Amino acid sequence: MSSTSVGMGSSGPTFDPFDNTPELIPLRTAAQAGDWSAVRACFAGLDSVDKVSSASAVLADLAGVETFLEKAAADLPGDPLPRTLLAERYIRIGWDIRSGARAQHVSRDQFGQFHAWLRKAEQLLIEVCAEQPGYAPAWTARLLTARGLELGQAEARRRYDRLAAHHPHHYRAQTQLLQQLCPKWGGSWDAAHGFARECARDAPDGANAGALVALAHIEHWLDLESPERAAYLRGLPVRDDLRFAAQVSVLNAGHRPDWNTLGAHSAFAFAFSIGGHFAEAAPHFAFLGDRASEFPWQYTQDPKSAFLKFRESALGADHR
Known part of the structure; x- marks a missing residue:
């Protein structure tokens, strides 16, 4: 271009991921309808681990999707996808409560709720990573829980290294570890x-x-x-x-x-x-x-x- x-003279830009990546619109439609089969089909059609991770992040921003994801996770205990998507949603709920403010501007109650949601997500992700050691979407999400739960630089790097052993140039995971390595998160x-x-x-x-x-x-x-x-x-x-x-x-x-x-x-x-x-x-x-x-x-x-x-x-x- x-x-x-x-x-x-345009009125742009749009920051909406669905405007910018129209291929994601069917995923939003399916998620808002609570249609797990259609959501599953959307993910099955993605041809890279980077797309799966990007779609997971976008889905996590949709309010209320945790309801049908909880049912899917319960109905399909051997499938890593619904648990990982549910964990991503729990992380987003927690982070919205915490807000993007620096720690000194976040209340004790906010931190308490934030950590509670992240611990729920972490438990799901621990199970997925134990069952599927090369499952990049779960390891990527665990970089967010490691940061939010303040598990430290060494643990975050360990998680990234586990992912990178299977997917060495996974962009979303790299951006998440970069945040961890900044001084505001102890780096x-x-x-x-x-x-x-x-x-x-x-x-x-x-x-x-x-x-x-x-x-x-x-x-x-x-x-x-x-x-x-x-x-x-x-x-x-x-x-x-x-x-x-x-x-x-x-x-x-x-x-x-x-x-x-x-x-x-x-x-x-x-x-x-x-x-x-x-x-x-x-x-x-x-x-x-x-x-x-x-x-x-x-x-x-x-x-x-x-x-x-x-x-x-x-x-x-x-x-x-």
């Missing part, structure tokens, strides 16, 4: 940046993994106080790091767009724009058009306005 194909910037670069380096050319470099820089930027925050993403070393990561991932000739590509381009568009590197942001906005992933745009006060302002700066001027 070229920059000329983007409607600069360090050396660990977070090191993991992001390791993923980008080891992935096949054209994989989404390079976007982890952008996500690590975004998290680092967010953690800084002024004036360091204002200067961080503007720095040339960070810009060059982002440039290289983009070139080996979503801008590489070998890249094949998939359900995670939108999030990867969003990460680069966001990081380059916050840093004022609009020429570098331009190809990412050209791909995105009127679509974007909610993360990391949620880190701005008004995601839609921020997206439109930055897109105009990137595509509305000649950077040559």
Whole structure:
């Protein structure tokens, strides 16, 4: 998609995953109807573990689906899918109660309910992983429970390593471990940046993994106080790091767009724009058009306005 194909006067973007990935609409329809057979058929039609994990996350955001998932999990005790989807839903319920605030702004009651939901999810996931040691959707969900239950860096890394032994470039799992490795969850910037670069380096050319470099820089930027925050993403070393990561991932000739590509381009568009590197942001906005992933745009006060302002700066001027 070229920059000329983007409607600069449009009312976009949409952050809705069903608008951005229409293939998921039948899953939403089936889930809202409480039709387990149709939900199962949707998952059976997915051709990659990454798609299964992405669909699991989207399904978990639909209010009330736990009712029919609980019945499916009870009716099909040998099937890992309903238990994993139910666990994902329990995690989402818990995280909604906790909110996205830093720990000092979360009440004791919120933490209590949050941990209770995560423990329910963890029990389901322990069973699934014991029965199916290579089942990536369950191990990915266990990265969220490890973080929320504060099980520590070593345990989170152990879980990731178990998954990576079977699926070494699983993007959603990588983004979840990256969060764990940030200082806000007990990690360090050396660990977070090191993991992001390791993923980008080891992935096949054209994989989404390079976007982890952008996500690590975004998290680092967010953690800084002024004036360091204002200067961080503007720095040339960070810009060059982002440039290289983009070139080996979503801008590489070998890249094949998939359900995670939108999030990867969003990460680069966001990081380059916050840093004022609009020429570098331009190809990412050209791909995105009127679509974007909610993360990391949620880190701005008004995601839609921020997206439109930055897109105009990137595509509305000649950077040559």
